[in-house]
Amino acid sequence: QEKMAEGNHSTVIEFILVGLTDKPELQMPLFLLFLGVYVFTVVGNLGMITLIGLSSHLHTPMYYLLSSLSFIDLCQSTVITPKMLVNFVIEKNTISYSECMTQLYFFTIFAIAECHMLSVMAYDRYVAICNPMLYNVTMSNQVCSWMVVGVYSVGLIGASAHTVCMLRVLFCKDNIINHYFCDLFPLLELSCSSTFINEVIGLCLSAFNIFVPTLTILSSYIFIIASILRIRSTEGRAKAFSTCSSHISAVALFFGSLAFMYLQPSSVNSMDQGKVSSVFYTIIVPMLNPLIYSLRNKDVKNALYKLFGKRNFP
Known part of the structure; x- marks a missing residue:
């Protein structure tokens, strides 16, 4: 639909979303798959937030940050997935101009916040493992609260x-x-005015929001691994490595797919490949995070057992 604007231009007042695929035979299986993923994401992240809220022994900086990450993942998934699910079941999925800009705004807030939240969590683990004596001072409640405020502020400014x-x-x-x-680049491709400033700002902000957290996370884990290598017992070392490797794999998947989408000039970027990489950071990672950060964790298992009135986990 178009509306006549001043002069001889007509401005678009609604967009049509192509969706993930235009193959009719894939629509229903993909709808069921992503519906399952979304339900899992909502239950997993809401479950983590509730569990951490209700279990007093999980009221520590690490879990405070984890519940913030769960909140970001829950919101991120809700901004994207329901509209995507509609795409699989109706012929022509339209979105108004204002809805489209709103979706872009909230998606960007939570995507940027997730980047920085993951780096704050890596820093928290670095302090816990490498400077345990100073942990309570370095990661006090006040410091944690300011970090979370900082994460959302960067998200709001960027968005x-x-x-x-x-x-x-x-x-x-x-x-x-x-x-x-x-999303940013698919929208810029439709523009009939100059997008040079948008692309420059897009690349600069993406570089900042991807490189700074990635460097923080990498350096934190290098120190953590060096510290683990000094652990005397083989069992302790293996346990610490398995926790670290699951964190690193989640982070690598998230930042790798983000970088693939946002750190290429638009001329290089193929939208069809971009759509596939987007699935990872908008849909898959928000589902995996509660699993990766909680299932291998004894405190979370104990909290679950206590909540359901069972004895502690061995």
Whole structure:
């Protein structure tokens, strides 16, 4: 649909989302798959938030940060997945211009917040393992609260910058978005005005929000691994390594798929490959995080057992 604007241009007032695939035979299986993933994500993340809230012995900096990550994952998934599920069951999935900008704004807040939250969590583990004596001072409740406020502030500032830049872009011809949600580069491809500033700001912010957390996480884990190697017992070492490796694999999947999508110039980026990499950081990682950060964790298992009135986990 189009509306006549001043002059001879017509501006797009709604977009059509192409979705993940246009193959009819894949629509139903994918709908069921992603519906399952979404339910799992909501239950897993809400479960973590509730469990951490109700279990007094989980009221520590590590779990405070973990419940913040669960909240970010829950919101991120809810901003993206329901609209994507609609795509699988209706013929033509439209989204109004204002809904599209709102989705872009909230998606960007939570994506940026997740990047920095993962780096804060890696720093927390670094302090716990490498400077255990100073842990309570370094990661006091006040410091943790400020860190979380900082994470959301960076998300809000980044999302506002992206969205304000997007609002000045004109859409007058094409309104078909080759994606399953309103993302930065698929929208810029439809523009009929200059997108140079948007691309520069997009790449600069993406570089900052991907490289700074990645460097923080890498350096934290290098120190953590060096510290683990000094552990005398083989069993202790193996246990610490298995925890670290699951964290690192989740982080690598998240940042790898983000970098693939946002750190290439738009001329190189193929949207169809981009859609596949987007599935990882918008849908798969929010589902995996509660599993990765909790199932291998004795405290969480004990809290679950206590909550359901059973004895402690061995």
